[in-house]
Amino acid sequence: MGTHVIKMPDIGEGIAEVELSQWHVKVGDLVVEDQVLADVMTDKAMVDIPSPVHGKVIALGGQPGEVMAVGSVLISIEVEGAGNLKESAAPAPVTQAPAAPKVETAVESKPAAAAAPRPAAVCQGPMVAREADERPLASPAVRKHALDLGIQLRLVRGSGPAGRVLHEDLEAYLAQGQSNASAPAAAAYTQRHDEEQIQVIGMRRKIAQRMQDATQRAAHFSYVEEIDVTAIEELRAHLNEKHGASRGKLTLLPFLVRALVVALRDFPQMNARYDDEAQVITRLGAVHVGVATQSDVGLMVPVVRHAEARSLWDSAAEISRLANAARNGKASRDELSGSTITLTSLGALGGIVSTPVLNLPEVAIVGVNKIVERPMVVKGQVVIRKMMNLSSSFDHRVIDGMDAALFIQAIRGLLEQPATLFVE
Incomplete structure (x- = not known):
């Protein structure tokens, strides 16, 4: 040997x-x-x-x-x-x-917290005999999937190499079991005294370090603006109806990317990186938009490179490709670095207001909140409009408050009058 x-x-x-x-x-x-x-x-x-x-x-x-x-x-x-x-x-x-996104969403993504926990599954078929403290072989994604399904991983028979538990094994386990809905109601009132200690390592530690570093080094301030997105949502629906089958469906994201690109022409100081050690601000002509995305292993920020040279559908396809790569663990290092400004959102869970943390060394991050229908006064009449807030943060060492407000208001004007997105 x-x-x-x-x-x-x-x-x-x-x-x-x-x-x-x-x-x-x-x-x-x-x-x-x-x-x-x-x-x-x-x-x-x-x-x-x-x-x-x-x-x-x-x-x-x-x-x-x-x-x-x-x-x-x-x-x-x-x-x-x-x-x-x-x-x-x-x-x-x-x-x-690599991260995610989903700062939160992430855009285009549904945060893991959004899924309601499923009741623990009870398998009626043969189970694997493992000790209570034995850790079965499984990838982080499989462990997360099992947690979401309420399955004790040690009870699942693995079909992979050396007994590794795969996603298919979780589905097979569920197929031969049933939920514990029939458990005695009294169990809900049983006292619990268990504790769990979770070591902060890997992706979670990297995220914690980056967030702590960003909040300690940058002078954050946030600005919130309300936007009427009725018109752009109507345009999006029209384009999807006319071209969705041949070019793919559009979400709101590529419109937001386009609005960033156009607004940055008048506010180049937002598309910049700040080296606070060298005391140098680098403004970039290229717009590389980071799209914060949530994955099973944490927040990642894949980068849509040269957004200034992309059409709506090109941006939409690239956002979708990068988000899928990040969530499936296939995004490369190059695809996760080099952003000049970041978009972040919690999607449908976006709430009313958020205070996103800067993605250093960038100096601006634009946060998207959820779209809601509300009665609004338009030309003296009360009408129902689709409204959305942008909750954005800036580095006050580099960006003045007035410039930040004007920048977000410029984005507001572009989205409320969507034809201006395409006027050169």
Whole structure:
């Protein structure tokens, strides 16, 4: 028997160290080639580390939450054959997921909190015998799915490599079980004394660090403006009816992106990055719009590059592509960096007012609240209009309050008179 040592691979982009987010194996486990061993976290992405060999795990190189240098020992696996110690980097890591969005939505996304928790499922078929503290193999997305479904993952039989639980296994578990709706009503009044401690690591720690850093460094101020979106919603419905089948359906997002592009022509100071160490503001001609998106692993901000050169449908297609990539864990590092201004929304849960946190080093973020129908006075008459608030934040070190108000009012004028979005 020999030992195969896998070192922390070079993720690229000049990254010297990464955070070990989660182990999918433990000492003593048998693993197969291409089985995911661990998740590691870079500044932007969650990355799967697969095994290049078959064998038995004999040592783990770190604990979840530990920051490890590229090239350090990640895991040691006992393999068949004569073996002097064989050191190798893991095979090409697979980007699993970077953030999200959904600051919140995210735009185009439904926050995980929006889904009402389902009752715990009770399986009537054969269950897996695992100890109460045994952690079954499963990806973060599968664990999140199980939590949403109310399933105890340790009870689910895994059909993946080395017993890894897959999404299909959750569905199979539900198919052979039923909800606990028939449980005695008295159970609802049973005292509970359990506690759960959740280590803040991986994507959640990165989000926490970025939010804390942004609020400590930037002088945030927010500005809220009410917008009548009746006309642009009518235009959107008309365009979808006429061209939706051939060009794809339009949401409000590509119109908002277009409004940003047009408004920024008169307010270039909003499309900027501020290096507060060098005390330099860089204004950019290119408009790279970050679209805050919620994923199973947290908030991500995929970037619609060169929005100034895109049509409505081009923007819509790119937003949809990036949002799907982020939610499915397929977004690349390049797709998650380089934004110059950010759009954020909670979609239908957008509330009345929000106070979004800047996506440093940007100096402006435009927050979208939900659309509601309200009676409004128009030309002396009370009529029903579709109204929406923009709750936006700015870095007061760079942006004056009057400029911020004028910028948002310019966006308001463009959206309330949608023909002006396309007048050059």
